Amino acid sequence: MKTVIITGSTRGIGKGLAENFLKQGCKVVITGRSQAQVDEVVTQFAGQFGIQQVSGLACDVSSYDQLQALWDHAVATFSTVDIWINNAGISLPRKPLEQQDPAAIHSIIATNLAGVMLASSVALKGMKTQNHGQIWNMEGFGSNDATQPGMTIYGATKRAVTYLNKSLQKELKGTAVQVNTLSPGIVVTDLLVGDYDTSSAEWLKVKKIFNILGDTVETVTPWLVKGILATDKSGTKVAWLTNGKAFVRFMTAGFNKRDLFSDLG
Template sequence: MKTVIITGSTRGIGKGLAVNFLKQGCRVVITGRNQTQVDEVVSGFALQFGADKVTGLACDVKDQAQLQAVWDHAVATFSSVDIWINNAGMSLPRKPLEQQSTDDINNIIATNLGGVVLATSVALKGMKAQNHGQIWNMEGFGSNDATQPGMAIYGATKRAVTYLNKSLQKEVKGTAVQVNTLSPGIVVTDLLVGDYDTSSAEWQKVKKIFNILGDKVETVTPWLVNGILSTNKSGTKVAWLTGGKAFMRFMTAGFNKRDLFSELELG
């Protein structure tokens, strides 16, 4: 029975991952910045899967002391940690760099890159001490060098995480700790939609692409969890949206009309 810590798991992909780890019999530690939201998610999961399978603690990933507290809480509750997933992240509205506020720039860098670095440091220290464990860092737009106007800061943070993973995979070589990459592809969440003005012509254009390549949380996360639980090698990448899958989606788009955003936009 594996114990899993997932940062940013009160909603979206993180919560979807938590649900599916619990369905697989794992024990899960929920985190988020708001303790009330964490408690609500933990209570719901406890009713569904058992109070002995889930716990949670509020955590801002920009604060290493809070990340350490999550690790300590998990060990105190479940004895050890087998998997740590750095899922917490944020995005910004798409606009040129010079139009972004200094606070927003600092916040996204501190969260998407700094938070991953700090959390990975905590997990590495703990996993080396217990002599086992996997760290999974989340890819996003920019990880593979893709670029778009208005995505300079977000993409730069994700490209940096790719470098971080490759470097750490060399650092953990010869140890019992693994560093791996999780690539969910385009997943329909409020974070994704929040980047756009949904009344704009740009949104109508990009929504067509998202409806071809995107998927819902409940579609992607079971597959990702299965991939994580079947991995036993550092340097592994579990990717949902592969090049081959994207090609087939475009080829069949004319026959497979999808609308992934209606529920979010109505809500």
């Protein structure tokens, strides 16, 4: 089966993807900024799926050298890399641009945009050498031109990733390397909830929408993994929350009472 690298895979969507690739018999390289957290997840999955199926190495995606070391580690451990998923991402508190901490602005751009570019560069070089491979870049709010107050910086990074994908798909035409898009929709994670003051009126309002359109990691990631493994051409988009699904969710919201945030109190 295939070997997969997933950035930001010590928790949330990334960890869910890793678990479901392992369930499908794939070999997975876990990575995150903390080696201790990486080791913890590797130990957990090794106990479930076997130590021969999983490995891990800490990596800051804003560092080209660390990304290259991650690729080299995967090849040394599993001989090849078939799928590289750029999942690592951060967000900022929802407030106007001029109120954001300048250091935080640099940090989100370094992770959400520069990190994806640098990781894609490393993966492209390696995949061209081995003459096969897929890069999957993660969509988020702003990828489809949606805008919202307080989301200026995050949305701009995700809109840029859409351009990056389309441009790389043209650059790689005629090669054995594919660039595709992963769109998980609204998934309940620390990243999502962390943007809000959960005692605020704004949270109460947006929580209603999330309970209609959102889903858990356990629901979304098995479906995404099956879609990725079934893909064999560049330019593919695997999307969980389609327009049709969103329409049905809104139309039936009155009959399906959901509370994805019950553990928040």
